[in-house]
Amino acid sequence: MFKGKTALVTGSTSGIGLGIAQRLAREGANVILNGFGDADEIAALRRSIAQETGVDVQYDGADMSRAEAIEAMMARAIDRFGAVDLLINNAGIQHVAAVDEFPLDKWNAILAINLSAAFHTTRLALPLMRERGFGRIVNVASAHALVASPFKSAYVAAKHGIAGFTKAVALEAAEHGVTVNAVCPGYVLTPLVQKQIPDTARARGITEEEVVRDVLLHAQPTKKFVTVEQVAAFTAFLCSADAASITGAVLPIEGGWTAH
Ligand code: NAD
Numbered sequence: 040m041f042k043g044k045t046a047l048v049t050g051s052t053s054g055i056g057l058g059i060a061q062r063l064a065r066e067g068a069n070v071i072l073n074g075f076g077d078a079d080e081i082a083a084l085r086r087s088i089a090q091e092t093g094v095d096v097q098y099d100g101a102d103m104s105r106a107e108a109i110e111a112m113m114a115r116a117i118d119r120f121g122a123v124d125l126l127i128n129n130a131g132i133q134h135v136a137a138v139d140e141f142p143l144d145k146w147n148a149i150l151a152i153n154l155s156a157a158f159h160t161t162r163l164a165l166p167l168m169r170e171r172g173f174g175r176i177v178n179v180a181s182a183h184a185l186v187a188s189p190f191k192s193a194y195v196a197a198k199h200g201i202a203g204f205t206k207a208v209a210l211e212a213a214e215h216g217v218t219v220n221a222v223c224p225g226y227v228l229t230p231l232v233q234k235q236i237p238d239t240a241r242a243r244g245i246t247e248e249e250v251v252r253d254v255l256l257h258a259q260p261t262k263k264f265v266t267v268e269q270v271a272a273f274t275a276f277l278c279s280a281d282a283a284s285i286t287g288a289v290l291p292i293e294g295g296w297t298a299h
Contacts, residue, residue, distance in 0.1 A: 041068035045120040049103055050130025052076040054229030058267035059127055062275050064088050069095040071116055103130040103156035113163035122167040125278045128157035129179040135238040138192045146193045153197035174217035175278040178205050182225045182293040190242050202289045209287030218286035220277050225293030226255045228264045261294035
């Protein structure tokens with residue numbers, strides 16, 4: 040479906056981003072992986088996706104918290120592939136703490152990676168998308184772009200911010216064949232969620248089992264984690280020609296969480 044197109048997926052060495060990169064590669068897009076991790080493991084990932092799908096798989100280790108690093112990454116991507124046709128802003132981090140105890144460096148990092156990075160990649164990818172009359176931008180937001188939870192003030196602020204950013208850019212790009220949407224997953228059992236279970240247990244004074252049952256899955260009427268594959272399939276659909284009329288949408292994929 041995406042033969043000849045290039046996808047850049049930020050934060051794709053793990054979790055949801057990796058699942059999206061694999062899915063887009065299986066559907067024929069060349070992919071640029073981004074994110075942190077062990078160099079050998081990343082090289083192995085690149086090889087396995089390329090071998091399975093036959094597409095060109097590149098890796099760029101740019102730090103999404105730094106504007107200059109993002110500018111350099113976008114320049115390298117455009118130099119190699121001519122444009123980024125499918126831009127998936129997925130890199131994200133979390134920190135769980137009461138607002139009056141929230142570490143300043145964590146606040147700044149969450150706003151930079153979960154929100155400002157998408158501004159930088161978008162402003163640098165959009166001119167070529169517009170010129171070519173085609174582009175897809177999918178921002179991986181969260182159910183926390185639609186509703187809040189306590190002890191996640193920075194994350195909720197950044198995710199609500201990306202929902203607004205998605206709508207504004209969608210309006211600017213709409214006449215040029217470029218769609219801009221946000222997907223809002225509920226809880227997906229990735230390293231990001233696994234890491235916050237002990238912190239949430241500490242912040243709320245409950246056990247880790249109680250966090251999974253009474254905090255995480257309590258919010259989701261399905262009582263099931265959303266899967267990486269489901270988010271990847273949804274994202275691939277938004278990148279497809281069939282989704283040309285979907286833009287500026289902030290779309291839940293959260294097992295009914297925000298229906299409450
Ligand atoms: P994850 O921790 O498994 O993966 C995060 C990825 O981002 C990794 O590849 C990591 O290396 C990369 N990353 C982190 N900081 C970076 C930086 N400064 N520069 C470049 N890359 C960086 O997390 P995940 O659960 O797959 O989350 C992916 C996205 O999905 C995030 O935006 C997250 O907020 C969102 N999300 C996750 C869930 C969930 O339940 N897991 C739910 C809703 C939304």
